[in-house]
Amino acid sequence: ILNVEQSPQSLHVQEGDSTNFTCSFPSSNFYALHWYRWETAKSPEALFVMTLNGDEKKKGRISATLNTKEGYSYLYIKGSQPEDSATYLCAFKNNNAGNMLTFGGGTRLMVKP
Amino acid sequence: DAGVIQSPRHEVTEMGQEVTLRCKPISGHNSLFWYRQTMMRGLELLIYFNNNVPIDDSGMPEDRFSAKMPNASFSTLKIQPSEPRDSAVYFCASRTTDTQYFGPGTRLTVL
Numbered sequence: 001i002l003n004v005e006q007s008p009q010s011l012h013v014q015e016g017d018s019t020n021f022t023c024s025f026p027s028s029n030f031y032a033l034h035w036y037r038w039e040t041a042k043s044p045e046a047l048f049v050m051t052l053n054g055d056e057k058k059k060g061r062i063s064a065t066l067n068t069k070e071g072y073s074y075l076y077i078k079g080s081q082p083e084d085s086a087t088y089l090c091a092f093k094n095n096n097a098g099n100m101l102t103f104g105g106g107t108r109l110m111v112k113p
Numbered sequence: 114d115a116g117v118i119q120s121p122r123h124e125v126t127e128m129g130q131e132v133t134l135r136c137k138p139i140s141g142h143n144s145l146f147w148y149r150q151t152m153m154r155g156l157e158l159l160i161y162f163n164n165n166v167p168i169d170d171s172g173m174p175e176d177r178f179s180a181k182m183p184n185a186s187f188s189t190l191k192i193q194p195s196e197p198r199d200s201a202v203y204f205c206a207s208r209t210t211d212t213q214y215f216g217p218g219t220r221l222t223v224l
């Protein structure tokens with residue numbers, strides 16, 4: 001069983017604050033790390049797919065970094081807005097998993113206006 | 114492309130009834146996944162198919178659950194007989210080589 005953990009489980013920030021949260025995963029047999037944004041009553045939406053150690057990806061005010069040697073990825077949101085409120089999921093794929101992703105439990109972000 | 118299509122979007126049924134959930138993956142995607150989302154367990158993979166062939170069904174809870182993919186554009190997840198603890202949102206997802214795309218989900222309520 002692969003252990004993919006996200007912290008914190010939930011986070012409340014004020015509009016305009018910058019924030020970040022963590023995804024940790026097994027560092028052996030790494031293949032890819034995915035980040036998803038999941039709004040209530042909708043389906044998960046892909047944000048990033050990261051494959052190389054040291055990768056940094058950016059989409060608007062959201063960015064992510066990857067450290068495959070130590071098994072973690074950070075997701076950053078700069079200047080949070082109420083519309084950023086969602087659950088952010090990471091999902092890990094290793095070399096032995098075929099096409100399977102193992103999802104973390106998610107970080108629920110709530111941005112107060 | 115319309116994305117991954119799931120039907121029905123909502124299903125309310127009584128315990129003991131058969132439930133069939135349907136999924137149409139994105140055209141050209143060769144992998145299809147069925148997930149279940151509950152408050153207690155989060156997002157769990159139930160089964161996935163590669164090129165219409167079931168690869169890993171270790172996440173299927175028990176024999177009451179079955180999934181088929183008769184062709185590249187259609188898959189079903191069947192629960193027979195359904196039980197109240199099956200109440201959840203069931204997501205279908207498809208992918209080709211990189212990103213996995215989720216359908217809108219089916220919210221199942223078993224009374």
